[in-house]
Amino acid sequence: MKLSDYVIDFISRQGVKHIFEMTGSAIVHLIDSTMDADDIQTVSMHHEQAAAFAAEGYGRINGKLGVAMATRGPGALNLLTGIGSCYFDSVPTLFITGQVNTYEYKFDRPVRQIGFQETDIVSIVKPITKFAKLLIDEKKIRYELEKAVFLARHGRPGPVLLDLPMNVQRAEIEPDELESFFGSEEHLQYEDYASAGEIPELEEVLGLLAEAKRPLVLVGGGVRVGNATSELREFVDKSAIPVVSSLLGLDALPSSHPLSVGLIGSYGNRYSNLAVATCDLLLILGSRLDTRQTGTKPATFARGARKVHVDIDPTELNAKVRADVVIHADVKLFLQEMNKQVPQAPKRKYAAWRRTIEDYMLRYPSGVRPMKPGIIDPNQFVQLLSVCCEEKDLIVLDVGQHQMWASQSFQLKQGQRLLNAGGMGAMGFALPAGIGAALCEPDSRVVVIVGDGGFQVNIQELHTIVQNRLPLKIFVMNNHHLGMVRQFQDMALDGRRQSTVEGYGCPDLMKVSEAYGIPARRIMRFEEAKDIISEALELPGPYLVEVNLETDTEVHPKLAVNRPIEDMYPFLDRSELRALMKIKLESKE
Numbered sequence: 001m002k003l004s005d006y007v008i009d010f011i012s013r014q015g016v017k018h019i020f021e022m023t024g025s026a027i028v029h030l031i032d033s034t035m036d037a038d039d040i041q042t043v044s045m046h047h048e049q050a051a052a053f054a055a056e057g058y059g060r061i062n063g064k065l066g067v068a069m070a071t072r073g074p075g076a077l078n079l080l081t082g083i084g085s086c087y088f089d090s091v092p093t094l095f096i097t098g099q100v101n102t103y104e105y106k107f108d109r110p111v112r113q114i115g116f117q118e119t120d121i122v123s124i125v126k127p128i129t130k131f132a133k134l135l136i137d138e139k140k141i142r143y144e145l146e147k148a149v150f151l152a153r154h155g156r157p158g159p160v161l162l163d164l165p166m167n168v169q170r171a172e173i174e175p176d177e178l179e180s181f182f183g184s185e186e187h188l189q190y191e192d193y194a195s196a197g198e199i200p201e202l203e204e205v206l207g208l209l210a211e212a213k214r215p216l217v218l219v220g221g222g223v224r225v226g227n228a229t230s231e232l233r234e235f236v237d238k239s240a241i242p243v244v245s246s247l248l249g250l251d252a253l254p255s256s257h258p259l260s261v262g263l264i265g266s267y268g269n270r271y272s273n274l275a276v277a278t279c280d281l282l283l284i285l286g287s288r289l290d291t292r293q294t295g296t297k298p299a300t301f302a303r304g305a306r307k308v309h310v311d312i313d314p315t316e317l318n319a320k321v322r323a324d325v326v327i328h329a330d331v332k333l334f335l336q337e338m339n340k341q342v343p344q345a346p347k348r349k350y351a352a353w354r355r356t357i358e359d360y361m362l363r364y365p366s367g368v369r370p371m372k373p374g375i376i377d378p379n380q381f382v383q384l385l386s387v388c389c390e391e392k393d394l395i396v397l398d399v400g401q402h403q404m405w406a407s408q409s410f411q412l413k414q415g416q417r418l419l420n421a422g423g424m425g426a427m428g429f430a431l432p433a434g435i436g437a438a439l440c441e442p443d444s445r446v447v448v449i450v451g452d453g454g455f456q457v458n459i460q461e462l463h464t465i466v467q468n469r470l471p472l473k474i475f476v477m478n479n480h481h482l483g484m485v486r487q488f489q490d491m492a493l494d495g496r497r498q499s500t501v502e503g504y505g506c507p508d509l510m511k512v513s514e515a516y517g518i519p520a521r522r523i524m525r526f527e528e529a530k531d532i533i534s535e536a537l538e539l540p541g542p543y544l545v546e547v548n549l550e551t552d553t554e555v556h557p558k559l560a561v562n563r564p565i566e567d568m569y570p571f572l573d574r575s576e577l578r579a580l581m582k583i584k585l586e587s588k589e
Contacts, residue, residue, distance in 0.1 A: 003138050004029040004169045007096070010145050012040040014065050018058060018439045019043065020051040020432075022078075024071020026098025026117070029169040031069070043439065043468065046460040048075050050432035052082020052095070053458070057396065057436030059091045060419055063227055065152060066093045066436060072100060073117030076163075080125065081426050086159040087128040088423025089248060090225045092152040095129075095161040097121050102136050102165045125161050132161040138171040142178035150181065154190060156313040157225055199337055201327050205283075205308050206341060208325070212281035212306075214353045214582065215241045218264070221248025221422065222286015222311060222331050229253070231335035232285070240345035242357055244272045246287050247407060251418035255386075255411040261357055265293040266559040267404035270568050271360035273559075276302050277566035278356070278582040284309040284323070286331045288316045290423070293565075297586075300564035304583035310334050360580070366408040367556060374525040376549055378405040378477060381529060382449070385475065388533045391415040394437045394446045398430035398454035400484045402477035404555045406449050428457025431474070435461060438470045445471060445537070452478040452506045462516040465542050472542045474518075476509055479549040487554050501551070513544040520544040 007030060011019065020043050023031055034042045045051040048070040059066025066086075070079050076097040086093045099105065100115030113119075122132045131151045133144055148160040181187050209215060223232050229252050236243055236259050243253050244261045253260050262269040264276055276282065282305045287293065289309075294301040298321050309323035310331050317326040327334060367379030382405050389395070395410060396419045397403045403420065412418055419437060421429040434448040455476050465472050486500035513520035521532045523545060536543040557568035564586045567577065578585055 001173055001175050002029075002033070003141055003171045003173050004033040006141060006173060006175060007145065007164070007169075008033040008037055008040060010142075011067055011094070012037065014149060015062065016040065016058075016065055016067050018436075019067045019069060020045055020054040020058070020436065021069040022046065022048045022051055022071075022075060024075045024098060026072040026075070026100070026166055027069050027096070027169075029166065030096065030098070030164070042069075043435070043464070045432065045435075045464055047458060048078035049081050049428065050435075050458045050461050050464075052079045053085065053426075053429050053432035054436035055093050055095070056082055056086050056089075056091050057419060057433030058440045059086070059093045059436075060433075061394065061417065061437045061440040064092065065149060066091065067096070068093070069096045069098075071098045071117075072121075073119045076119060076121040077124070080128070081424065083125055083159045083161070084128045085421060085424035085426055085429065087130075089221060089421075090157045091159070092157040093159040094148060094152060095159060097161065097163045098169070099134065099163045099165040101167040103167070105165065122161065122163050128159070129161050130158040132163070134163040134165075135168055136165065138168050138173055139178065141168075141173065142175070143181045143184075146181035147186070150187070156222075199327060199329050199334060201325050202337055202341065204325055205327075205338070208281055208306055208308065209239065209342065213350075214279045214356075215281040215283065215350070216275055216279035216305075217241050217243045218246070218276070218282055218284045218287055219243055219249035219252045220246045220285060220287020223249055223252040226286060226312065226330060226332045228286075228332035228335055231332055231339060233257075234339050235335050235342065238339060238344055239342050240347075240349045241283070242275065242350075242354060244275055246293050247420050248422045249287065250407060250420065251412055251416065254414045254416065256413055259354075261361070263407050264565065266291075266295065267408070267555055268559075268565070269361075269366050269408055270364040270557045271357065273565040273568060274360045274364070274580060275357050277304070277564065278580070279305045280582075281305055282307045285335075286311055288313075288319070289321045291320075294321060295559050295563060295565045296561050297564060300586050303564075303586070364557075367405070374527065376523065376526045376529070376547060378402065378547075378549060378553060379409040381526065381547060382406045382409040383411060384529055385447075385449075385533055386411040386413075388530070388537055389413070389416070389447060390445070392444050394434075394441060394444050395419070396430045396434040396437060396446060396448045397421065398448075398450040399425050399427045400451035400454055400482070401479070401487070401553070401555050402449055402451045405477070427451075427454035430454060431458045431461045432464075434472050435464055435468070435470060438472060439468070445473065447537075448472055448474045450474065450476055451483065452476055452480065452509070453482045453504075455509070456506065459512065462513065462518060466517050470542060471540060473536050474542070474544045475536075476544065476546045477549060478506065478509065478546050479553050480506060480551055483553065484555070487558070491560070509544070509546050518542045518544050520546065522546045522548060524548050
């Protein structure tokens with residue numbers, strides 16, 4: 001059997017139906033091996049970065065594996081941003097790169113390059129992958145493929161990479177004689193989280209819950225990654241504890257749930273941050289507590305609360321915020337054990353605490369209101385868009401101001417998914433990630449929300465959407481500049497707007513969309529938004545809507561540097577903030 005045929009057959013057996021790639025001579029054998037396969041196909045993108053993001057979107061939706069391929073040299077290097085995104089956001093993905101023939105490869109020789117486009121991609125990607133290997137022995141293909149996919153999914157998921165020289169790809173192998181990774185000494189050294197046994201800290205956590213008057217659950221991306229959303233729902237319904245979310249935890253519990261509070265952090269909802277600041281017990285599930293959540297003074301984060309931190313990655317425990325109880329465990333197993341032992345809360349339990357949070361939510365909605373007649377408030381627009389969307393819709397966000405407006409104000413329904421770019425925070429994520437999501441779930445509608453800046457990064461993938469007849473609904477929040485950085489320049493650099501306003505440009509997006517064969521409309525006034533949204537969502541096939549915003553539109557509220565998370569800009573009067581807090585104000589406040 002030809003080795004490239006074996007690789008494609010192996011990928012298909014992982015439940016993967018689409019491989020994202022941009023072709024090149026070093027992967028033509030692999031691509032050719034897909035042509036006669038009935039159960040898998042390649043999706044030809046127009047940039048390798050887009051292929052990587054599409055694989056990430058695919059892997060996030062199916063929860064098992066996304067796959068992307070690229071040729072040697074520039075092709076492999078163009079995957080890097082997407083690989084890093086999968087690494088930081090814990091997405092199981094397999095990246096396969098082509099390489100020069102082994103007899104052209106420099107190995108340890110002190111020359112820069114021997115073969116054309118030869119690049120040591122393995123050494124380059126090792127810091128942002130769980131496993132990376134140059135395969136030079138064709139008899140090890142089964143072992144290394146099984147190891148790579150196992151590691152991509154095991155523990156805290158992430159990306160892996162195999163670099164396959166061209167002569168290895170075309171080699172003939174005997175599949176029945178190949179050594180397996182499973183059952184090997186190397187395989188047996190990995191901890192089996194599925195049989196991790198009892199969690200010794202459980203009794204202490206139950207005791208803290210029994211004492212708490214104002215408990216709060218913080219849901220991180222690990223809940224979704226760990227396939228623990230149903231366990232979370234059961235725990236919340238049983239315990240009656242309100243829930244706040246990190247950026248990647250937002251779709252673990254729908255906004256329609258009565259105990260769902262909202263987004264925390266630098267661009268979180270003010271009411272969510274106030275809830276964190278005033279709680280007396282914080283149960284942190286699968287979150288790495290980066291400074292975008294805690295603010296730049298992590299010692300002030302939930303400083304009046306006892307903290308319990310649960311994470312499958314031990315390096316994240318007590319790394320940024322000190323917790324009273326740290327639990328190294330699979331969050332799914334933790335919640336399963338908690339659900340066995342936590343008592344059913346009476347309906348009135350924490351009633352006063354919930355009324356406090358509800359008061360915060362009523363008094364401090366996100367965005368700037370009232371707006372002038374006709375002017376589009378982005379938070380209000382996103383909220384309207386969410387009302388028009390249906391259950392099972394897949395929502396994909398890019399990076400920029402629009403991401404924060406949507407994360408603050410898109411009201412997720414039961415069954416909806418929200419794909420957010422997290423740790424890497426790469427502009428250009430949404431369009432290709434939406435392609436991956438659409439191919440993974442062909443019966444779901446994909447709604448892409450993107451800024452004019454991020455949209456232009458991978459604008460070429462509009463052709464991929466048309467080529468594959470994908471019904472993506474694209475909403476471009478166009479404030480005609482790079483708004484997130486401009487807002488920072490206004491705060492820190494006295495409004496000097498180089499490269500965000502000065503030097504930045506955007507073409508007529510209506511004409512661009514129509515050039516690709518995608519119908520488009522422009523919303524100029526809020527009063528016309530509902531009809532155009534409805535048209536875009538209801539018509540079959542792809543559709544682009546440009547939402548015209550004022551240039552100086554900002555994200556509000558926003559956390560400034562060296563402030564605790566409850567003290568967001570625009571700042572509240574000190575007496576008002578003091579009256580809201582259940583604990584003493586921090587000295588900076």
